[in-house]
Amino acid sequence: MTVQTPTPFPIADRLSEQVCFDRHELGKILAVYGRMVALGEWRDYGLSTLRDLAVFSIFRRTAEFPLYRVEKRPKLRARQGMYSVVAMDGHILRRGSDLTQVLRVLEVKSIRQVD
Numbered sequence: 001m002t003v004q005t006p007t008p009f010p011i012a013d014r015l016s017e018q019v020c021f022d023r024h025e026l027g028k029i030l031a032v033y034g035r036m037v038a039l040g041e042w043r044d045y046g047l048s049t050l051r052d053l054a055v056f057s058i059f060r061r062t063a064e065f066p067l068y069r070v071e072k073r074p075k076l077r078a079r080q081g082m083y084s085v086v087a088m089d090g091h092i093l094r095r096g097s098d099l100t101q102v103l104r105v106l107e108v109k110s111i112r113q114v115d
Helices: 011-017 023-039 099-108
Strands: 044-049 054-059 068-072 083-087 092-096
Touching: 023 054, 023 099, 068 099, 083 099, 092 099
Parallel strands: none
Antiparallel strands: 044 054, 054 068, 068 083, 083 092
16 A cells, blocks of 8 residues: 655645735725715625736626726835726726725715705
8 A cells, every 4th residue: 555645736826826905905995885885876896816916896786897996916016006996997096005095086086066
């Protein structure tokens, strides 16, 4: 009888390469998201973890394109900052290294004139 060492699953290598939001980052994003849901502006979100970036997508309705995307790209940490908020049309609304400052652009968009 021969004893073989177990072979590791190939998925374990891929999971360590993915970029994810940590608990504190998600807390900040979900605080803004919760306020906007309470106002009735947003209704759904999606979370994607990819090799180069993590994306928190914000939807007005489930079946639409995302209104905004909060992206985390660690490779841009030294240049423009690793966090960015991207609009539906692909324009970057704000980019920086402090997530709280970057998320303020979403709160400013909720201010409207009341007739």
